[in-house]
Every structure is written in C-alpha cells, then in structure tokens.
Amino acid sequence: MIKYNDTYIIGIDHGYGNLKTANTVTASGVKVHDIEPPFKKELLEYDGKFICIGENHKSFTADKTTDMDNYYLTLYGIAKELSLAGITEANVHLAVGLPLMWYSEQRDRFSEYMMQNENVEFIYNNKRYSVHIEGVSVYPQGYCAVYDRLKDMSGVNMIYSCIYCK
Template structure:
C-alpha cells in the first residue's frame, strides 16, 4: 500500500488463480459461500448478507474473471488485509491490478467496471467493519509490472516469464523496453502440473491425491508419502518443468543470446526440478512482486496527473 495526497491509499492486488497477493499479503483463492456464519473463525468476509470463507483450496481457471462474483469478493478481502495491517478500516482506495498480457486489450474495460461496480462498499472481515470508497482503478498487463522498478538492469535482450497458477505470460524486454508485439499468454500455469499429477495417480492407483500434498511437493520438493507416489510426483513435475522451457523455445528463447527472468509461483518448480544455467536464468522469488509493481505504476500515474 502506498499513501497518496489527501490520505488516498493506492493498493495493488494481484488476482491470481492460485493466490491473491497484495504488496504484503498472500492468500489462497479458494472461496466458500455460507448463508449463516461459519462454525470456524478466520479469513471470513461478510458482505450483502452472505459469509465468504477465503483461503481454502484454489479457484479453477476461467478465461474471464468477471463471469461471477468470486474475484470481486477476493479483491475486497485483499484490500481489507492490506488496510488491516495499519489498523485502517475507513479509507479512500485507488485500485491497481492486472490481467494476462494478451487479455488486457479485450478485457481491461470490462474488468475495471466489474471491480468498480460499487463505489462505496461496506463489509465485515475477521470481526472488523470496513468502509471503503473506491475512487479509481488501473488495469495493467501482468509480467512487466513485477520488474518495472528494476528495469534499468535489463540491458540487451531479455525474456520475462511470469508463471502463475493459471497462465504463463511471456514478454521480451529489449534494452530496458518491453516489446508489446513480442508478448504471449500460454495456458501452462502451475495448475496444469497439479492436474497432470492428480490424473496420473488416479490412473495408476485409483486414488485421489490431495492438492495440499501436491502443492507442498511443488514448493519444497518433499512430501510425506510413500515412494511410489514420490516417483510420480518427481517424474510429472520434472516433465512439466521441461515443458516450460519447450514453450519458451517456441517463442525463440535461446539461453546463449538472452537472459531469462522467471517470476510467479512456477519459479519454485523451475528452481527445484529444471536443468538450467543459473548464470543465465534468474528466478525472482518475491511472490508479491507483481502487486508491488501495480502499486508503483498507479502511484506514478497519479503523480503525473496531480
């Protein structure tokens, strides 16, 4: 969160399919709706007579995030978590968020209208009442904002890969400048690896492996399961890591001619399971980098207007 003049708060929300990130918080996107207050407390948002438990599981991939109210509620939760850190419960907020690179042109206006459909919003989150006035919203292409504050380091030819839960966004950066005509979105997010593992386990042993086991293995390369399941986890994840580089080569990635920067949750898979040149492939571990970048761009945009 960045503070602007007159007390305005600029808040970046990275509305991913796996996690919702702000500059300082990370929450899984799972959303369960209740008509009455849930039995267990924590991460619960009350809005318009409904109770929303946030953070259990993940949201499935959909090509248009505005088709239901889920991302609207998740965005409210993200704003609340960021404000709550400073004990702020009444605020004027300027939103800054993003969409996959190739979706921005066609979905920017509709997604902005979706997030801004209510200017004044009152809701309750984890026992605290929030009163928010949304004064504006900027929608940026994913990928570039995550490194925008460090763009001076991107000399020569570079390729940036943002591997989220649903998609992988690819962008060329030439001598510190993003090249719009060399940007793509692939449906090769981390969830594709999770699906492959779950399907393989079901096909081979007729059992369902829990998402939490798979996610733990993808993040840390370890899981408390027997060897036969570890073999599937390792083999399938290594194949997925190989597919990431195959997709990049489809867009003329050549490690001898350019550096590769990887951001997003898929970075841990590359780090743990891929064979790569650590001098030529840089993994940016900060999962909140995109949200911070959205905030920075919006703050600079507001400064230019004032």
Template sequence: MKDYIIGIDHGNGYMKTVGSVFISGLDTYIVEPPMAEGVLRMDGAYHVIGENRKAYDPDKTKTMDYYYLTLAAIAKEIEMRKYPRKDGSFILACGLPIEFFGKQKDAFKTYLSQKKEVHFWYSGKDYHIRIKKVVIFPQGYAVIAPQIASYDGRVNVIDVGSGTIDILQVINKKPVLSKCISLQVGILTCIDDIQKYFRMQYNMELDDYSIQEVLQLRTGDLPEELAASTQELICEYTKKVLAELEQKGINLRFQKCLFCCGGSLVFKNYGDLKGENIIFNTDIHANAKGFEWLCRGMER
C-alpha cells in the same frame, strides 16, 4: 482526503498484495461459520476465503467470487498498514495477463469498481470504504517497471503464474508489443496433470497442498515413492514449457531471460536452466508491488 493505493494481483492460484498472499478460493454459506477468521460477510451470505482454489477461468468477471476476494485482500492490507477501516478512500492498482489485457481491461475495471462505497465485514471487523478509482496494468511489465532504467539490450520477461505464463520482450527499455504473448500453461496445468496421473496410476486423490510442498522442494507428508513420482512429473512439465518457449523464439542459451513471480521458483528448482543470461525473481508479491509503483507514478 488522502487516497490509499493498494496493489492486488488477482492470480488464478493465489491472491497477492504487497503484504499478503492467500489461495484464490471461496466457499459460500448461508449460516454463519463457527470461526470468524477469514470469513467475509456480504450480500446476505458468509464467504469463507482462501480454502479451496477455484477452477481456472480466464474471465474473472463471470461471478462475484473475485470481487469478494478483492475485498478480503483490501481488508488484509488495511490491517497490515493501519489504514482507516471507516471512510478511507482507496485506489486499486491491479493487472491482467498480457494476452487478455486489451480485451478485458475495461470490463475488469468496471467489475472491481461496481460499488463506489462498500460496507462489509471481514474476520470479525466492520469496513466501510470508498473505491475512488481502479487502474489496470499488464502483468509482467509491472515487475520490471521500477528497474526499467537498468535494462539494456534485450530482456525476455517470463512471468510464471498459476493460470498463464506471460512473456514480455523488452529491447532497450521499451516493450516490444508484437512479442507480448500469454501461454495457457501456468503452474495449475502442472498440478492438474499430476492429479490426473495419481488418479490413474494409484487410484487416489492428491491434494494441492501435497503437490505444492514438492514444488517447493519439500516432501511434506508424502511417502518417498510418491514424492519421487511427483518430482518426475514436475520435471516433465518444465521441459515441455521450456520447449514451447524455444518454439516462440526465446533462445534460452544466450538471450537474457528473467523468470519472475511465485511460479518461477518451480523453474528454478526443477528446470534445467543454466548460464549467466538466466535471472530469477521469485518474489510472489512482485506484480502487486509493481502495480503500486506504476499507480503512484500516475497519481504524481
């Protein structure tokens, strides 16, 4: 039987596969919702996927939420790639931030492979699949792995995620393990700080959608004054993070630095980053693609 590989990046803000991205949010109901789209039915309940993001927690195995989000991600890839919904055999290629990789790898693998055969219903369709294997890779490294042969000298890979910013230093194509660190200052830190500011300054709640629009250089439905305040706070956030990177020994003036994944767009838009040594890969699917590439190499 053929095994199908699906790469999944379990972000604190967004779930990403090669072909899809959706908010890492889940709301559970006992009564069936009026619309089937985006609804996962399993374990006697209905789980509405992708509406309200979860609070940041570095341990994704505490609840069943990320397991249900994983099944939704698998279903999306099955539909996009025309994989079999019944009796297909799947290998999940996933990842963890560098700081948590050693401590959480085994537990996360056990969590994702808790059922060898899974029967669930998503967006009005039945799925009956087999999880043959789960493999876990370090985030960030997966982004550059397919092009590692082209990296000469020293490169600082800075994977900007929602929960963490993971730093991996590569010298002459080899990761330097002593330089692998994760900072708890991901994009959600910026969003939370902006929301606190608006509660204190304007006595109002600013939702994630409004902030995400400004992060991507759009104003959405925000008035000009509020959009300008949000932009100032984002600039302050990027300055703090870049200063922290400098404190960790990353010289942004001359060392080659690759800012990658979806959150890197914030630093491209708002960070005062100049010079030929600064590179951006803003592909939000980059880790998921890298997980699949690494997994295919292992299987060969």
C-alpha cells in the same frame, strides 16, 4: 500498499492459485455461505453473505468477471492490506493485473467489474471496513512488479516469476 496524498494504492494479483497483495499471499478459493459458518478463519461478510477465503484454489475461467469471486477476493485483499496498516476507513485506488493474452479484450470490463461499488462496506474477521474506491488501473500481469524500475531498464527485458525459486 502505498499512500499517495489521501489515497492508498493497493496492488492485487488475482491468480487462480493465489491472491497476492504487496504483503500477503493467500489461496484464492472462495466459499460463499448464506449463514455464518461455524469456523470463521479468514471470513469476509459482504452483502448479507459470509465468504470464506483461502480454503482451496479458484478453478480456471478465461473471464474473471463471470462470477463474484474475484470481487470478493478484491475486498479481501483490500482488507488484508488495510488491516496490516491498522486502518479501517480509506480512499483506495486499485492496481490490478490481467494475463497479457486477455489484457486488451478484458481490461475495460475488468475495470468496470472492480468499480461496481464505489463506496463499499464489509466486515473482515469481525472488523468493519469502509472503503471508497476512487479508481482502478488495469495492467498486464507482471507490469506492476517492474513499474518503479522501468527507468533503469534498457534494451529487451523479460519478467520471470517462479513461486519455487529461492
């Protein structure tokens, strides 16, 4: 998370295995309950629903806007980053990624999906958050990882990601 003027830029990678932010990695599973569950680890409360995050992994869907799961994961990612900074109210600009093969076709729809509520309030682990989403930037996945280093790169470059590399 980076602060720019009065806005926090929060990068979120909505992977099927894990949701990643600058400072966190969490299994991307979403389980929605109509009543408060007895076990409340990683509990998001939004729109009258109780959403448990991270208990498993999200199943594959080619379009990440077909259900509310990625929106819930976004709120969770925002809460995680703000929580680490000790902030509960913020103006936020989201930087999100899509797989390169779907980027051109889905970027506008994904941006609209992320902006479905410009002002959003939710509770994460019993703490209330009030967020104004100022905008969304959608990038091909991997781009955000090298954006600040592009000026130092020349020629042909490849991005390699390995969760098992040390």
